[in-house]
Amino acid sequence: MTSATKQRQPEICEFMPADYFARLDTKDIFADGKPLEVDLGTGDGTFLIKMAQHYTDHNFLGVERLLGRVKKVCRKARNNELTNCKVLRLESKYVVEWLLPEESVDRMHLLCPDPWPKERHHKRRLVQQEFLEAVFRALKPGGEFCFKTDHPEYFDWVVDEINTFGKFQQLDWPEDAFYYPKTDFQVQWEAEGKTLQRIRVQKP
Numbered sequence: 751m752t753s754a755t756k757q758r759q760p761e762i763c764e765f766m767p768a769d770y771f772a773r774l775d776t777k778d779i780f781a782d783g784k785p786l787e788v789d790l791g792t793g794d795g796t797f798l799i800k801m802a803q804h805y806t807d808h809n810f811l812g813v814e815r816l817l818g819r820v821k822k823v824c825r826k827a828r829n830n831e832l833t834n835c836k837v838l839r840l841e842s843k844y845v846v847e848w849l850l851p852e853e854s855v856d857r858m859h860l861l862c863p864d865p866w867p868k869e870r871h872h873k874r875r876l877v878q879q880e881f882l883e884a885v886f887r888a889l890k891p892g893g894e895f896c897f898k899t900d901h902p903e904y905f906d907w908v909v910d911e912i913n914t915f916g917k918f919q920q921l922d923w924p925e926d927a928f929y930y931p932k933t934d935f936q937v938q939w940e941a942e943g944k945t946l947q948r949i950r951v952q953k954p
């Protein structure tokens with residue numbers, strides 16, 4: 751194998767599917783079968799790591815497309831000796847649509863994603879009907895989708911998309927409802943005086 755074709759060795763805690771074109775078996779990600787939570791666009795993993803430390807009876811899969819961030823999250827997971835946390839370096843929509851098995855996920859998080867504010871870029875927004883259909887399919891009955899943004903127009907867009915989709919039930923989400931740590935971007939944005947809006951919905 752030449753250096754050009756040599757495969758990158760995965761980090762410890764990095765999950766690399768054996769086949770990127772076949773639907774996963776969740777046992778391939780975590781063999782122990784604990785409830786699965788997926789954090790889309792996990793960034794530097796602040797949220798993912800704290801969740802994995804707190805909810806030790808759940809497994810956490812972070813999805814992130816940037817290699818540097820994947821390595822950083824893996825380093826944190828390793829330093830904290832977390833066995834219930836892995837990172838997959840891939841595009842979120844692809845993972846939800848094509849890799850996650852049906853009714854496999856207990857909670858899906860999409861926190862502080864890029865709002866693509868310019869109108870000509872709105873089609874790049876992750877939350878659209880096809881994406882919601884894929885989230886719905888991947889969630890177990892009773893499973894939840896949690897979304898946060900600092901961008902009021904994107905928040906309204908997401909609420910509209912969810913209402914148009916029509917299959918989710920909205921749940922209350924008071925601040926102290928359950929342990930839910932702030933993400934890295936949330937901390938940065940709140941320090942700049944921005945406020946975040948959030949929505950939590952459930953598959954009936």
Ligand SMILES: C[S@@+](CC[C@H](N)C(=O)[O-])C[C@H]1O[C@@H](n2cnc3c(N)ncnc32)[C@H](O)[C@@H]1O
Nearest residue numbers: 791792793814815816841842861862933934935
């Ligand atoms: C604004 S940051 C938010 C990170 C983290 N969720 C937080 O709140 O701190 C968005 C992250 O999502 C990643 N990202 C953006 N689009 C993505 C996609 N389509 N698939 C996977 N990761 C994506 C970016 O590389 C970045 O790390």
